[in-house]
Each structure stands twice: as structure tokens, then as C-alpha cells.
Amino acid sequence: MLSRDAEGIYWMSRYMERAGHVARLVLEQLQAVQDRPLGAIERGWQRIYTAMNRSPGGGELIAGGEDVDEMLLDAFTLVDDLAFEPSNPNALMPCLAQARENARQVRSVISHEMWACLNVAFLEMRGVRLQDIWTGQPQDFFRDAASITTTFGGIADATMYRDEVWHFFLLGRSIERAQRHLALLDAHIGLFPTGERHWVFDWGSLLRVCEARGAFRRVHSNEYPPETAVDFLVADPAHSGSIAHALATVAAACSVIGGERQDEPARRVRRRVGRAQGLIAYDWPTRDAYDDAATRDMLKVLLQACLGFHTDLEQAYFRYAVLDLSAGQSR
Amino acid sequence: MAQDGHTDDLFSDYEIEPEFPDEMFRSDGEPHPQCRELWSALRAMPADQIVTMQEHAERSFMRDGITFAVYGDDGAQERIIPIDFLPRILSARDWHQLETGLAQRVKALNMFLVDVYGAARILDDGVIPVDMVLGCPQYRVQMRGIGLPHGIHVSVCGTDIIRDTDGFKVLEDNLRSPSGVSYMLANRQAVKTGLRDLFRRHSVRGIEHYTGMLRQTLADLAPRGNSDPCMVLLTPGIYNSAYYEHMFLAREMGIELVQGSDLLVHDGHVFMRTTGKLRQVDVIYRRIDDDFLDPLVFRPDSQLGVPGLFHAWRLGNVGIANAPGGGVADDKSVYRYVPDMIRYYLSEEPLLANVETYLCREPEHLDYVLDNLDALVVKMVGESGGYGMLIGPHATRAERDAYAAKVREDPANFIAQPTLALSRAPCLADGRAAPRHVDLRPFILQGRETRIVPGAFCRVALTPGSLVVNSSQGGGGKDLWVLDEPV
Known part of the structure; x- marks a missing residue:
């Protein structure tokens, strides 16, 4: 498979995953704005921006002393920043635009159905401005956007041939999902420590952003005990949004791409994935001995591993240096 | 026009003007025999039904991204090429004339390129002015002395054909990167779906095998007769106006769509960078201009090309379609001599006529052109896409004067042609059929044999009265039905 196509597929997949994630984040926050106490709303915004490692509009989100926090920006400004701001690489529309640009690059190798889904969604949404939807039901816009990204994934699953193209698609989606969920979980625990008594809403909301609430209720409880929720999101291999599941997908893909290459750059990717899987398998804090600080440390280590996957993939498969032309050529 | 009792149908406002041949109607208002059934069926169809089909097709083009890029002050915009849903019909006899004439023409053009980069007999014999060829900006001195397998310089040719009161004429040969074939196929798909009953009732010859034929033609260029060559389509990238076509052709042929950065040359061979290993490339269908092909040559x-590619090609280790340097044969001045090439190389009379062309480099031609600007179409030799030309009858006095000054400044850069009585065909306008000028661009493939699909990208000047059919200038396209009937 052409390296540039692999990179295009990978980024298309990442941007679609990111678009869906931010759409769900905003949707949750818009729900919170309607019926949550002011403090919870503020922490909801903080959760988003901390996870994104971003300050809206170049300024601070929260001002105030130890006792009194005060929101400096209104919801309209923040949603605009999260949905439409061109300079925000995590904003919904720039993500969709980037996904489409990458899809255009690789149109000859993705299915027609995937392209049509993405293209139609983009064309329908590109002219929307927040002021057009704000006075109505802005939630609908973000619900639709989230739905489109899920549909796109389903179409890919249903129409893609299971060759390298498919595996690079999975790599992009899994790495992006793991990164987003790890960062969000870390931010969430920082703002809503598990030892404190919280509204069920906060943890239910987290699970919903991670597309895990329904499964969690079925497997565990509808009261969303924080430790169990964290464990579910990180270590349950049966939950398709968990970190463990993402790592397993990355590991499986890495064993196939590049014709099972055995050179050092390719082995480096597999080693890093294996180590991350080992961390969850052997070192993950259990519910019986739960500790927020240790959990957050572990989340940070896993997040670094995900960032490392990207660098490794780039060096091994996308932009590798051609050092020895006599080796590895094929007719 | 003649009607038989229908007072309010698609064609009730249709006007025929004797100076413009009509593709559907004779001068007496009766439809041509091959168009009678289509005309009759369209009249019986509610106009809004056809309009709805056309709108549906255009929406599907947008959805599927069948677009081209137009560059303006505010950057590139993606646009569809508007489709006109009323098909143009060509009889088998007409098509046979075109097909044989085009094959003859492309054969002669290839022989010209072999000659002009080889022994240059045609120049020695004074058939074409030496300075016109050697001074042509598209003449590539690097090509001299290079012999190509089977003498194929031009593998893919798109020739623009018009019909006036004298019959078919060649307006232009496009020998470098002719585009439009994807729109030909997209228009056919849309019209075939929308007008499926009508389509079935006509014996329309298929064109869907074009990409298969293109693949065969490219495979003919594989070095050393490799029967399973690795072929790629080299594109400038997604910002190129014809990117959709590049993607479409690569996908349909099942070959990789590459950019210059995906390829590298080592030891005289071309490789592409894959996720597994470097893979040797045998044939490149390049859709980038000569200038950008190889920065070393x-x-x-150039950021688009591949350093060393020309060297690898000259060694015979990779085939390139079309070969560099073909632009000298589709130069607007050299065009005038194509009929002479046919006589010179093939000892045959041209089966397709040229449009009369005045070369402003010739003093007597220049005088004539300047004296008759109000009746001529003047074009810049190096321009294409409908840019930089003056349509005398449609220009104001001030525009003609300004253009005359430019011509006087650099006469060799201009040619002129009579304002053509381009044929017209019915097109949908405000829910009615209205006459619009059309041309057509068939695609000729030259490998070990000549291959031509019975169809063309039929271009339409959608603005009433306009003669400019280029998509970049507001032109559209329509489906061309070549009938399968005894000649």
C-alpha cells in the first residue's frame, strides 16, 4: 500500500473520531447548561478545555480566588470555539474539513459509500454558523454530527476490504480514541475526584461522551460508581471504547501492516503497543485498592504511549528514510 | 418550427436559425431521422420531470464529488460541471467518419513527433517552418534522439471537434493531459439512469469500457514487454482542477494514484514508497505538465515531479504516457499544418478538416487579422481553457482595439480563426428546450493499436449565444449517444 495513502487513511480516521468526540462533549455540556448547578457547568467547561489542553480565545476560562470561581466566557463563545473556530485543531468543523481533505487524498482506495457519507455531511454542515442554530436546538446539530461520525464508522466496517487500508483506518480510530479518552478521564478525575460525593450526572455524562453509558448500565449499575466507571473505560476489553480494546486493535493491526515487516522501526511500534497492553494487564489499579493519584499517573503513562505510537508509525510506515535501496525492493 | 399539434411541450419555443446547424433538427424544423424517437419521447414527457432528473443528477454529482476546481481571488472553489440532460445523438455514419479521421490524425501526429525529435525530415523538406517548431515553447530539446517503443509519443489524445455548415472540423488537438473523460462517463451514467426507457429504446453504443482500454493502452508501454506491469497515475494532487478525474481513473483502473513525493529513482529505475517496501514502477500515466515532471531536466x-524520472524513462526502464514534448504537436500554430502532416507521412488526404487558421506571424495574415478583428476569433498560442482569447463579433470596439495592440506587440503569439457557426443542440433552459452551441471531445488511445470508445465529452456553452464551451468559462456537458446501426 502506498505510504501516503496509509497516512491519509490514518488521518481521515483520526479526524472523524475526533469530530465525533468533540460533538459528544459539546452535546453533553449543552445538556448540562440547561439543568445543572453553576459549579457543575463550570467544571464541565474546565473538563473539556483541560482535556484539550487549550485556552479558549487565547485567554483564561476561569477567574477567581480559592472560594469563588467565575466564568469569563459565555457558553455561546465557548461552543463557537469548540465547533467552528478554524484555529482550534480539535473543533468540530475543522476536524470534519480535515477528515474530508484526507478522504479526498485517498478516494481511490476508500469505498464510494464512505466518501459519499463524509462529503454529504460536510457539504450540509459547512455553511452553518452558531448564530443560525443557537436560538433553536443547538443540541440537534451536535447530535447529528456525532451520529454522522458513528455512521461513517459503520459504513467503513460494512464496505472496506480487509487489507492494509482497513488496518490503517483502525489504527487511526483506535489511537485517536485512546488519546481522547485518556485525556478526558485524567481531566475528569482531576475535577471530580472519585472519593468525593458527586452527582450521578457527572459520571454518567463521562460515560456517555465515551459512548459507554448503555453498556455500563447493562454490565454494572445505573448509579455509575466512579471507580467502576474508570475501570470500565480503561480495562474492560469487551467495551469497544476502552483503552484495552483500542490497544488490542492497534496490536492486531500492527501485526498485519507493511507485510509483517521485521525491521527495527516496525518492531518498535509493536514493542510499544505490547508494553502499554502489559501495563493494563498487570499494573492497572484494581477497584479494591483505588487511588486517584496513581490512576492519573497511569493514565498519563498510557497517553504518552499513544503519542509514541503516532511517532513510531510515521517513522516506520509513512515517512521512513530510504537508507538501503538494495534491500526490500519488490517488482 | 414544424410541430404536429403539440402546442405546449419542451420544444414549443425552440428556434432554428439557418446559419447554425442543429444537432436535433434539420433546417426545415423536422428532426433528423436518428433524433426522431428522442424528440417525440421528450415532447411527451412533462418538462418538469426532466428538470427534476437534471437537478437530481447535479445533486448526485455534488454528493459524489464529481467536481473540478476553479481558481479565483478567493482561492479554489469546487464546482460541478453542469449537466444538460437532453442527450445529443450521433448517427453511426457520423461516428464512423469521426473515428477514422481521428485515428488517421493521431497516427500522423505521433509520426510527426517521432520525426521532429529524430531525423526532422518534415522540417528539412520545408513542410512546416523550422523556426515555428524549434521556437515553440513546447519543443523539448531534451527529447532529441530518443526513440520510443512502437513510436508512441501520444498515448491519450482528446481532440475537440465542432460541426458547422460544412460538417465536422477539428478545432484543437490536446496531446498533453487531455481531461474530461470522467465527465463523459459520469454524464452517461446519470442520463442512462434518468432516461432509462429512452436509452434502452435507442441502440446506444457503450462507453463504459474506456478505463479498461486505457489500462491496456498503458500496459503497452511497459518496458521489456512485462505482461503484468506495475502502473501508477501521477497527479499534481488534490488542488489540481482535474483531481477528481485523476482519482476516478486510478480507481477504475485499479492502479495507485501517486504524487511526485511518492516516487523516487534509483539506479535508473523508478520506485514507489509503500508501507512494506519500495516497489518498482513500470508505467506512469502522468497528469502533470512537462515543466514539472523532473526538476533535474x-x-x-518543481515540487510536483520526480528527480531522475526523465533519465529512467530514457533508459527504457519505465514507460510514461504521454511522453514529454508532445506539446509541440498541439501548438495552436503548428495545428495549421496537421493536414499537411497527414499528407506527408501517410500519403492520404485528411478525413477531418481543420478550421481555417491565420498565423499572425505571417505579415499578410497579420494584416488580414487586424483588418477583420470584428469577424474573427483570436487566440493566444500558449493559452488554453478559453482564456486570453477575443471573440471579435462579441467584443466592443475598445476591447478589439486593446487586443489589436497586443497582437501587434507580439504577432507570433497569436492565431486567428473565423467565427464559427458552431452547431447547436437543444438544452434545458428554464424548463424549455433552447438551442445552445456545442462541441465534442472524443478520446483516442494509441498503444499497439488505436482504441476509441464510441462517445465523447460533449461540451455545451450554456449562456445563450455564447460560443465558449470551456467548463472553466461556464460551460457544461451533455451525454452523447452514438447509435449502433449499420453504417
Whole structure:
């Protein structure tokens, strides 16, 4: 498979995953704005921006002393920043635009159905401005956007041939999902420590952003005990949004791409994935001995591993240096 | 026009003007025999039904991204090429004339390129002015002395054909990167779906095998007769106006769509960078201009090409379609001599006529052109896409004067042609059929044999009265039905 196509597929997949994630984040926050106490709303915004490692509009989100926090920006400004701001690489529309640009690059190798889904969604949404939807039901816009990204994934699953193209698609989606969920979980625990008594809403909301609430209720409880929720999101291999599941997908893909290459750059990717899987398998804090600080440390280590996957993939498969032309050529 | 009792149908306002041949109607208002059934069926169809089909097709083009890029002050915009849903019909006899004439023409053009980069007999014999050829900006001195397998310089040719009161004429040969074939196929798909009953009732010859034929033609260029060559389509990238077509052709042929950065040359061979290993490339269908093909040979600032590609090609280790340097044969001045090429190389009379062309480089031609600007179409030799030309009858006095000054400044850069009585065909306008000028661009493939699909990208000047059919200038396209009937 052409390296540039692999990179295009990978980024298309990442941007679609990111678009869906931010759409769900905003949707949750818009729900919170309607019926949550002011403090919870503020922490909801903080959760988003901390996870994104971003300050809206170049300024601070929260001002105030130890006792009194005060929101400096209104919801309209923040949603605009999260949905439409061109300079925000995590904003919904720039993500969709980037996904489409990458899809255009690789149109000859993705299915027609995937392209049509993405293209139609983009064309329908590109002219929307927040002021057009704000006075109505802005939630609908973000619900639709989230739905489109899920549909796109389903179409890919249903129409893609299971060759390298498919595996690079999975790599992009899994790495992006793991990164987003790890960062969000870390931010969430920082703002809503598990030892404190919280509204069920906060943890239910987290699970919903991670597309895990329904499964969690079925497997565990509808009261969303924080430790169990964290464990579910990180270590349950049966939950398709968990970190463990993402790592397993990355590991499986890495064993196939590049014709099972055995050179050092390719082995480096597999080693890093294996180590991350080992961390969850052997070192993950259990519910019986739960500790927020240790959990957050572990989340940070896993997040670094995900960032490392990207660098490794780039060096091994996308932009590798051609050092020895006599080796590895094929007719 | 003649009607038989229908007072309010698609054609009730249709006007025929004797100076313009009509593709559907004779001068007496009766439809041509091959168009009678289509005309009759369209009249019986509610106009809004056809309009709805056309709108549906255009929406599907947008959805599927069948677009081209137009560059303006505010950057590139993606647009569809508007489709006109009323098909143009060509009889088998007409098509046979075109097909044989085009094959003859492309054969002669290839022989010209072999000659002009080889022994240059045609120049020695004074058939074409030496300075016109050697001074042509598209003449590539790097090509001299290079012999190509089977003498194929031009593998893919798109020739623009018009019909006036005298019959078919060649307006232009496009020998470098002719585009439009994807729109030909997209228009056919849309019209075939929308007008499926009508389509079935006509015996329309298929064109869907074009990409298969293109693949065969490219495979003919594989070095050393490799029967399973690795072929790629080289595109400038997604910002190129024809990117959709590049993607479409690569996908349909099942070959990789590559950019210059995906390829590298080592030891005289071309490789592409894959996720597994470097893979040797045998044939490149390039859709980038000569200038950008290889920075070591042509423009050194090219970011689109592949350093060393020309060398690998000259060694015979990779095939390139079309070969560099073909632009000298589709130069607007050299065009005038194509009929002479046919006589010179093939000892045959041209089966397709040229449009009369005045070369402003010739003093007597220049005088004539300047004296008759109000009746002529004047074009810049190096321009294409409908840019930089003056349509005398449609220009104001001030525009003609300004253009005359430019012609006087650099006469060799201009040619002129009579304002053509381009044929017209019915097109949908405000829910009615209205006459619009049309041309057509068939695609000729030259490998070990000549291959031509019975169809063309039929271009339409959608603005009433306009003669400019280029998509970049507001032109559209329509489906061309070549009938399968005894000649």
C-alpha cells in the first residue's frame, strides 16, 4: 500500500473520531447548561478545555480566588470555539474539513459509500454558523454530527476490504480514541475526584461522551460508581471504547501492516503497543485498592504511549528514510 | 418550427436559425431521422420531470464529488460541471467518419513527433517552418534522439471537434493531459439512469469500457514487454482542477494514484514508497505538465515531479504516457499544418478538416487579422481553457482595439480563426428546450493499436449565444449517444 495513502487513511480516521468526540462533549455540556448547578457547568467547561489542553480565545476560562470561581466566557463563545473556530485543531468543523481533505487524498482506495457519507455531511454542515442554530436546538446539530461520525464508522466496517487500508483506518480510530479518552478521564478525575460525593450526572455524562453509558448500565449499575466507571473505560476489553480494546486493535493491526515487516522501526511500534497492553494487564489499579493519584499517573503513562505510537508509525510506515535501496525492493 | 399539434411541450419555443446547424433538427424544423424517437419521447414527457432528473443528477454529482476546481481571488472553489440532460445523438455514419479521421490524425501526429525529435525530415523538406517548431515553447530539446517503443509519443489524445455548415472540423488537438473523460462517463451514467426507457429504446453504443482500454493502452508501454506491469497515475494532487478525474481513473483502473513525493529513482529505475517496501514502477500515466515532471531536466523548482524520472524513462526502464514534448504537436500554430502532416507521412488526404487558421506571424495574415478583428476569433498560442482569447463579433470596439495592440506587440503569439457557426443542440433552459452551441471531445488511445470508445465529452456553452464551451468559462456537458446501426 502506498505510504501516503496509509497516512491519509490514518488521518481521515483520526479526524472523524475526533469530530465525533468533540460533538459528544459539546452535546453533553449543552445538556448540562440547561439543568445543572453553576459549579457543575463550570467544571464541565474546565473538563473539556483541560482535556484539550487549550485556552479558549487565547485567554483564561476561569477567574477567581480559592472560594469563588467565575466564568469569563459565555457558553455561546465557548461552543463557537469548540465547533467552528478554524484555529482550534480539535473543533468540530475543522476536524470534519480535515477528515474530508484526507478522504479526498485517498478516494481511490476508500469505498464510494464512505466518501459519499463524509462529503454529504460536510457539504450540509459547512455553511452553518452558531448564530443560525443557537436560538433553536443547538443540541440537534451536535447530535447529528456525532451520529454522522458513528455512521461513517459503520459504513467503513460494512464496505472496506480487509487489507492494509482497513488496518490503517483502525489504527487511526483506535489511537485517536485512546488519546481522547485518556485525556478526558485524567481531566475528569482531576475535577471530580472519585472519593468525593458527586452527582450521578457527572459520571454518567463521562460515560456517555465515551459512548459507554448503555453498556455500563447493562454490565454494572445505573448509579455509575466512579471507580467502576474508570475501570470500565480503561480495562474492560469487551467495551469497544476502552483503552484495552483500542490497544488490542492497534496490536492486531500492527501485526498485519507493511507485510509483517521485521525491521527495527516496525518492531518498535509493536514493542510499544505490547508494553502499554502489559501495563493494563498487570499494573492497572484494581477497584479494591483505588487511588486517584496513581490512576492519573497511569493514565498519563498510557497517553504518552499513544503519542509514541503516532511517532513510531510515521517513522516506520509513512515517512521512513530510504537508507538501503538494495534491500526490500519488490517488482 | 414544424410541430404536429403539440402546442405546449419542451420544444414549443425552440428556434432554428439557418446559419447554425442543429444537432436535433434539420433546417426545415423536422428532426433528423436518428433524433426522431428522442424528440417525440421528450415532447411527451412533462418538462418538469426532466428538470427534476437534471437537478437530481447535479445533486448526485455534488454528493459524489464529481467536481473540478476553479481558481479565483478567493482561492479554489469546487464546482460541478453542469449537466444538460437532453442527450445529443450521433448517427453511426457520423461516428464512423469521426473515428477514422481521428485515428488517421493521431497516427500522423505521433509520426510527426517521432520525426521532429529524430531525423526532422518534415522540417528539412520545408513542410512546416523550422523556426515555428524549434521556437515553440513546447519543443523539448531534451527529447532529441530518443526513440520510443512502437513510436508512441501520444498515448491519450482528446481532440475537440465542432460541426458547422460544412460538417465536422477539428478545432484543437490536446496531446498533453487531455481531461474530461470522467465527465463523459459520469454524464452517461446519470442520463442512462434518468432516461432509462429512452436509452434502452435507442441502440446506444457503450462507453463504459474506456478505463479498461486505457489500462491496456498503458500496459503497452511497459518496458521489456512485462505482461503484468506495475502502473501508477501521477497527479499534481488534490488542488489540481482535474483531481477528481485523476482519482476516478486510478480507481477504475485499479492502479495507485501517486504524487511526485511518492516516487523516487534509483539506479535508473523508478520506485514507489509503500508501507512494506519500495516497489518498482513500470508505467506512469502522468497528469502533470512537462515543466514539472523532473526538476533535474525541466523546471528545477518543481515540487510536483520526480528527480531522475526523465533519465529512467530514457533508459527504457519505465514507460510514461504521454511522453514529454508532445506539446509541440498541439501548438495552436503548428495545428495549421496537421493536414499537411497527414499528407506527408501517410500519403492520404485528411478525413477531418481543420478550421481555417491565420498565423499572425505571417505579415499578410497579420494584416488580414487586424483588418477583420470584428469577424474573427483570436487566440493566444500558449493559452488554453478559453482564456486570453477575443471573440471579435462579441467584443466592443475598445476591447478589439486593446487586443489589436497586443497582437501587434507580439504577432507570433497569436492565431486567428473565423467565427464559427458552431452547431447547436437543444438544452434545458428554464424548463424549455433552447438551442445552445456545442462541441465534442472524443478520446483516442494509441498503444499497439488505436482504441476509441464510441462517445465523447460533449461540451455545451450554456449562456445563450455564447460560443465558449470551456467548463472553466461556464460551460457544461451533455451525454452523447452514438447509435449502433449499420453504417
